[in-house]
Amino acid sequence: MGSISFSSSTAAIGLDIGTDHVRIAQVKPAGAGLELTGYGSVEIPMGAVVEGEIVDVEAVTSAIKELQRRSNVRGKNVAIGVANQKVIVRLIDLPFMERAELEGAIQYQAQDYIPMAVEESILDFQIIGDYMTPGDEHMMEVLLVAAHRDMIANAVAAVEGAGLKLTQIDVSSFALVRALMGSGQPVIAQDDEGSAVGVIHISSGITNITVVERGVPRFNRISSLAGNQFTQAIANVLNLTFDEAESLKVQVGLPDVESGTSDVPEGLDPSLVQPVQDSLEREVNKFIAEVRRSLDYYLTQTAQVRTIQRIILTGSGAQLKNLAGYLEKGLQAKVEVGDPFVFVKATGATQQLVGEDRSGSAVAIGLAMGGLQS
Ligand SMILES: Nc1ncnc2c1ncn2[C@@H]1O[C@H](COP(=O)(O)OP(=O)(O)O)[C@@H](O)[C@H]1O
Ligand SMILES: [Mg+2]
Known part of the structure; x- marks a missing residue:
């Protein structure tokens, strides 16, 4: 004030x-x-x-x-x-207009793009750029953000x-x-035109999947396939409490994706390793499919970019042993820990x-x- x-x-x-x-x-x-x-x-x-x-x-x-x-x-x-799930980011194409005009128009345009009622949402937007279509129409790219008021x-x-x-x-x-x-x-000037970077943040309750092109986040999806789900899968298979399963998850992790070998700490019951890794592998395969779907969706929406060759991994969930290797193989992209x-x-x-x-x-x-x- x-x-x-x-x-x-x-x-x-x-x-x-x-x-x-x-x-x-x-x-x-x-x-x-x-x-x-x-x-x-x-x-x-x-x-x-x-x-x-x-x-x-x-x-x-x-x-x-x-x-x-x-x-x-x-x-x-x-x-x-x-x-x-109640904050939505959409990249939309609109006929070109000045910022002030867009401020008024966005209220009316937004409903076509978001799954929540506009009246129950707070809207924000960012103009990313403008371009001419082959048919000589002046268009603009707008990043629309809608968040549920409550x-x-x-x-x-x-x-x-x-x-x-x-x-x-x-x-x-x-x-x-x-x-x-x-x-x-x-920001990512070293990246060629026509390439995009995926950012995957794995926390306990959610995974945040984002695609960045020329420095601008253009796509965002929240998935509930995250660290807690990995833990819960272990708890279910071995009939353990969540905390017991959590500790096993951190200690055991995934095996090396190529060699299948793992470095398991001493003192751990060796008979637990296989079931832990099997359940983690199942969850991680689901996770890869989920990320794949998101990235593919993005690629179908955008004209220029055909592949996502680089993925940055963050969040504590990214520390799961050998996860980067699994993602690299499953997503056919270079995966680095951010x-x-x-x-x-x-x-x-x-x-x-x-x-x-x-x-x-x-x-x-x-x-x-x-x-x-x-
Ligand atoms: N070394 C580790 N190996 C595997 N998972 C881990 C490791 N360290 C933390 N995690 C997982 O990361 C998740 C917590 O991520 P975090 O970013 O702290 O989430 P939040 O933001 O919700 O606190 C939990 O599911 C936890 O099991
Ligand atoms: Mg945490």
């Missing part, structure tokens, strides 16, 4: 409300780059966030409060991300309940792309706070980066 802002240009805070963790990251400009000046994560009680959607506002508020106590991040203004209201309530001020609501996949690929214009510390540097104490959570931190960091820009 105030006309003078002391906060946004000096540091910004991103808050990533996941399914089993809420994470906070604080980023500030340092020299020519960016520095991570604070970080933290705390667990969210099971069931409070389901498939990326907050269902128990109070439980999430308490988790955020605990995070404030336990992290070294001080500051009230935060940017959050949303990623669930879903957003819950997120706002959870954050404000913890005494924080929401400065920005972002689509989590946009934040991811910012963290992994940077936010300048020629590093959110390319554009933002963490030093000393903050690096320790991130610790093992490097791959889980991408969304929070990208949200904070977005907060700096606004």
Whole structure:
């Protein structure tokens, strides 16, 4: 509200409300780059966030409060991300019009593209570019974002309940792309025209599938095939509790996709390895089919790009042993594990706070980066 802002240009805070963790990251400009000046994560009680959607506002508020106590991040203004079935991103082609005109028109156009009632949605858009058709029509590409009002209201309530001020609501996949690929214009300038990059973020409750072309996220789909499903499959087959299965999943993982060999830690009952890997392999094959469907759908929608040859993998779920190899084979693409510390540097104490959570931190960091820009 105030006309003078002391906060946004000096540091910004991103808050990533996941399914089993809420994470906070604080980023500030340092020299020519960016520095991570604070970080933290705390667990969210099971069931409070389901498939990326907050269902128990109070439980999430308490988790955020605990995070404030336990992290070294001080500051009230935060940017959050949303990623669930109630936020939809669509790339649409419309006859060219000026921005102001589009602002009015989008209300009427949107319903054709989104599966939710426009009256129940908050709409936003970004003009990606314009072009001439072979028939000489002036067209524009618009990235339309629609988010369900009640879903957003819950997120706002959870954050404000913890005494924080929401400065920005972002689509989590946009934040991811910012963290992994940077936010300048020629983000992936090394990529040829006609190629696109897939970004796959595997968390506990959801997998976020995004396609980026010429630096712009153009496609986003949320799948519930994610880390929890892998764990549940093991629990079902071996008749274990979720926590027991979780620990086995992390220890055993998948075998090497080519050789079939695995490095299983000592002390683990060897008879468990095969059933764990068999159930993981089944789930991962489903997962590959799901990603394939999403990427194929994108490819049918776009004129220029014919293949997706590079995939960046993030989220803690990406740490599943040998997963990258399976995806590489199944998706016929080069799969690399994404590093959110390319554009933002963490030093000393903050690096320790991130610790093992490097791959889980991408969304929070990208949200904070977005907060700096606004
Ligand atoms: N070493 C590991 N191997 C396999 N899966 C892992 C490993 N570490 C974390 N995971 C999985 O990652 C998921 C949690 O991802 P995370 O990004 O923390 O999600 P959230 O944002 O919901 O907290 C869980 O399903 C967990 O089992
Ligand atoms: Mg987690």
